[in-house]
Amino acid sequence: LRVSIIGAGLGGLLAGAALSKEHDVDIYERLDIYGGRFTNLPYEGFQLTTGALHMIPHGPTGPLAALLDRVGAGVKIVRTSPMGCFMTKDNRQISFFNFRELLSARAQARIPALMAKMLVQKKGTVADMVWDDPEWLQLSDSCCGWALSTLSRDTPGEEAAAIIRHVVGGGPGKYNTPGVPMGGCGAVVDALARKLEENGGRIHLGEKVDSVIVEDGKAKGVAVGGERHEADMVISDIGHRLTSALYDARYSNPKYADVLQKLRPSAGVKICLAAEEPLVGHPGVLFTPYAQRVNGMNEVTHIDPSLAPEGMHLTMSHQALRSNDIQQEIKLGLQDLRNMFPGKKYSVLLVQTYRDDWPVNRISSGFDLGNLTPVKGLYVVGDGAKGKGYMEVEGVASGVANLLDTLKA
Numbered sequence: 310l311r312v313s314i315i316g317a318g319l320g321g322l323l324a325g326a327a328l329s330k331e332h333d334v335d336i337y338e339r340l341d342i343y344g345g346r347f348t349n350l351p352y353e354g355f356q357l358t359t360g361a362l363h364m365i366p367h368g369p370t371g372p373l374a375a376l377l378d379r380v381g382a383g384v385k386i387v388r389t390s391p392m393g394c395f396m397t398k399d400n401r402q403i404s405f406f407n408f409r410e411l412l413s414a415r416a417q418a419r420i421p422a423l424m425a426k427m428l429v430q431k432k433g434t435v436a437d438m439v440w441d442d443p444e445w446l447q448l449s450d451s452c453c454g455w456a457l458s459t460l461s462r463d464t465p466g467e468e469a470a471a472i473i474r475h476v477v478g479g480g481p482g483k484y485n486t487p488g489v490p491m492g493g494c495g496a497v498v499d500a501l502a503r504k505l506e507e508n509g510g511r512i513h514l515g516e517k518v519d520s521v522i523v524e525d526g527k528a529k530g531v532a533v534g535g536e537r538h539e540a541d542m543v544i545s546d547i548g549h550r551l552t553s554a555l556y557d558a559r560y561s562n563p564k565y566a567d568v569l570q571k572l573r574p575s576a577g578v579k580i581c582l583a584a585e586e587p588l589v590g591h592p593g594v595l596f597t598p599y600a601q602r603v604n605g606m607n608e609v610t611h612i613d614p615s616l617a618p619e620g621m622h623l624t625m626s627h628q629a630l631r632s633n634d635i636q637q638e639i640k641l642g643l644q645d646l647r648n649m650f651p652g653k654k655y656s657v658l659l660v661q662t663y664r665d666d667w668p669v670n671r672i673s674s675g676f677d678l679g680n681l682t683p684v685k686g687l688y689v690v691g692d693g694a695k696g697k698g699y700m701e702v703e704g705v706a707s708g709v710a711n712l713l714d715t716l717k718a
């Protein structure tokens with residue numbers, strides 16, 4: 310079959326690398342680089358990124374690692390140790406698993422009830438799950454903000470519980486905790502692009518898809534720069550809403566169009582620091598529940614020193630966007646970093662804001678629509694079609710794996 314893919318982000322490349330084993334695949338990418346929000350951005354000897362923080366949520370044992378393996382794209386993913394820590398109010402670090410130390414006796418007494426809620430609660434948000442209790446909200450906002458770029462009140466409780474179950478995985482000693490790909494995000498998308506090309510597939514850079522050609526309710530290809538490219542199947546890596554704008558609305562249906570109107574991306578701010586001395590001090594996530602804005606940070610150069618100039622560290626903080634006053638959000642984020650690391654030697658390399666059509670998540674976790682569209686032969690992958698219960702690039706990979714299963718069936 311001839312397959313046209315719109316967008317060479319991680320989702321498009323994963324689908325392309327997998328399908329090019331058996332089919333003739335063309336990927337059209339509007340930018341002059343591939344990788345979308347998951348590639349390196351070299352800057353002053355540091356490997357900054359177009360989006361992700363060089364971290365794979367379930368490390369070498371999640372859906373992304375499994376799919377990379379399945380398509381033969383070899384990438385070494387090293388699990389972080391420790392998995393994560395919390396920063397206390399007085400700027401000490403404690404293990405993630407000792408989170409009780411952060412809570413009063415009253416809040417600790419709610420742990421069994423919270424566990425029970427995680428097993429049975431089907432409705433409501435994470436904020437409902439933690440009774441809007443301010444002590445618990447600080448912890449849950451920090452975890453949701455770091456992992457999903459949403460706050461507790463915007464995160465469906467059921468989805469968060471499913472994500473936690475996937476992290477806990479096979480139980481103690483077998484947790485699916487985060488990992489860092491050696492070479493950073495860029496190494497992952499490079500390996501996929503190489504695989505696609507080895508299989509005879511093609512990536513067309515600088516070629517924006519203007520429309521999806523639909524005839525009799527079936528996708529027949531894509532139009533790029535006025536040229537028609539026929540295909541038997543079209544896969545879009547740009548989310549349901551942007552994809553639906555590429556074909557005649559007559560082929561949509563009112564229910565689908567209505568759902569699209571309600572979809573919200575998740576937005577965030579990332580601050581990249583050049584650290585002359587370790588700030589976090591280990592490769593695991595440092596959750597920061599008592600900061601005004603920053604939800605967490607990492608320092609992946611403890612695993613891959615090549616992501617910074619020799620002797621330096623790359624420290625990246627992330628915060629869910631709490632208001633539309635971007636300058637104020639950034640100011641508060643920078644203030645957090647100054648408060649947490651007084652007297653430490655670092656400088657700010659870059660501050661990046663992610664929202665609208667270059668968001669953290671094209672659809673906030675828990676609201677994904679799946680791969681199908683109202684048009685036959687037109688499918689969506691990427692972080693607008695994440696697999697249920699999987700966050701970030703694990704969601705992207707599990708969504709692609711779901712599509713591959715659907716196509717096989």
Ligand code: FAD
Binds near residue numbers: 320346347
């Ligand atoms: P994209 O990367 O957006 O790819 C879509 C591609 O389509 C783009 O290259 C775009 O240019 C192209 N395109 C758009 N329109 C057209 C058109 N009309 N024609 C042709 N091409 C088109 N995930 C993690 O797992 N770990 C992390 O540490 C992490 N941190 C993050 C931090 C930030 C600040 C951000 C922004 C994201 C983070 N993520 C993280 C999420 C992760 O980066 C994304 O889930 C993932 O990269 C999304 O990939 P995608 O293929 O769905 O979309």
